[in-house]
Amino acid sequence: MGKIITIANQKGGVGKTTTAINLGASLAIAEKRILLLDLDPQANSTTGMGLDRTIIEKDIYSVLSDKCSVSDSIVDTELPFFKIIPSSRNLARFEMEVSEFDGNHLYLKNSLEDIKSEFDFIIIDSPPSLGLLTINSLTACDSVLIPIQSEYYALEGLSDLNDTIERIKDNFNKDLEIEGILITMFDERTNLSRQVEEEIRAFFKAKVYKSIIPRNVRLSEAPSFGKPIQLYEIKSAGSKAYMALAKEMLGQ
Numbered sequence: 690m691g692k693i694i695t696i697a698n699q700k701g702g703v704g705k706t707t708t709a710i711n712l713g714a715s716l717a718i719a720e721k722r723i724l725l726l727d728l729d730p731q732a733n734s735t736t737g738m739g740l741d742r743t744i745i746e747k748d749i750y751s752v753l754s755d756k757c758s759v760s761d762s763i764v765d766t767e768l769p770f771f772k773i774i775p776s777s778r779n780l781a782r783f784e785m786e787v788s789e790f791d792g793n794h795l796y797l798k799n800s801l802e803d804i805k806s807e808f809d810f811i812i813i814d815s816p817p818s819l820g821l822l823t824i825n826s827l828t829a830c831d832s833v834l835i836p837i838q839s840e841y842y843a844l845e846g847l848s849d850l851n852d853t854i855e856r857i858k859d860n861f862n863k864d865l866e867i868e869g870i871l872i873t874m875f876d877e878r879t880n881l882s883r884q885v886e887e888e889i890r891a892f893f894k895a896k897v898y899k900s901i902i903p904r905n906v907r908l909s910e911a912p913s914f915g916k917p918i919q920l921y922e923i924k925s926a927g928s929k930a931y932m933a934l935a936k937e938m939l940g941q
Contacts, residue, residue: 691722691808693801694868695830701817704836704873705734706904709814711927712834713833715935721809724763727776728797729816734938735775738766741779741916750779753785753796763769772808784821788824793821794861798829819853827854828861832868836902837889839875839882842893860911862909871934873902900934903927926936 696709709725717723727734727750732742742748751757752774762774787793799810813825824865827833832855837843858865870893876882890897900910911918918928 691724691805692832693805693811693813693830694832694834695813695815695825695826695844696834696836697815697826698700698816698835698837698847699819699823699847701819702839704871705817706737706814707908707912708834708836708871708902709734709812709918710912710917710929711919711931712934712938713810713812713934714768714771714919715931716810716938718802718919719767719933719939721939722807723771723803724811725771725773725810726801726811726813727774728813728822730778730822730879731782731895732760732778732780732815733912734773734814735777737912737915738775738917740764740773742773742775745775745777748775748777748779750777750783752800756760759800759809763804767916775933780822788821791864794824794828797825800939801829815820823853824861827857827865831864832841832866834868836871836873838873839889839901841881841885843885844890856896858896867896869938870897871900871902872897874904875901876904898916898934898937900930902930902934905930 696705698705713723713725735742747757747762752759752762763772765772797936813826815823872886903926905925905927907922908918911921914921
């Protein structure tokens with residue numbers, strides 16, 4: 690049975706989509722069967738994997754609105770063990786369309802039941818908000834990976850995310866846990882990055898990964914070429930960091 694991991698942080702620009710794509714690719718290189726699910730209406734994971742969000746007909750919105758099966762929405766990528774369910778701006782309609790329905794937190798969980806066993810990991814890239822889409826992702830998943838940038842105000846807003854996680858545990862998903870805290874955009878040349886790292890590790894203790902994602906030009910360039918960093922520049926610091934994270938997650 691596959692493990693479902695939601696990558697969440699309501700703050701934008703923390704490396705959430707970068708982590709979804711490149712952690713997924715790193716695990717796929719380790720020959721783990723990976724499904725990346727783009728649950729963000731901005732569809733950055735979709736375009737970051739080289740897909741045109743404007744011409745996609747079968748996306749996660751089609752699945753949630755019962756217009757196609759989840760299996761029909763899965764798209765292959767350049768990596769043999771790596772597949773994706775794309776998103777589009779149509780997904781922005783979802784919250785409005787189901788807001789008054791009972792059980793509207795269960796749409797994604799119910800959709801994934803039939804395919805969960807086909808993958809070792811399903812990685813959900815959730816939107817930068819704590820709305821109904823994120824609630825669906827937290828209800829459907831086994832654990833949450835939280836990227837935090839090593840910048841001023843890094844911990845700002847995390848209490849809201851933690852409150853949401855606790856409410857989901859109390860009401861919808863009692864087994865939900867934090868997979869880990871990932872420090873991103875780290876600049877070893879600055880005192881600020883080191884101070885923020887110390888603060889994050891003091892706050893979250895053992896939940897913080899040893900692996901740290903650096904600021905890296907190649908890592909920021911890769912999405913514009915529609916590739917994970919491993920297919921764009923495998924020898925870059927960003928690629929090595931995500932490969933190290935995958936090994937750490939797999940206990941290697």
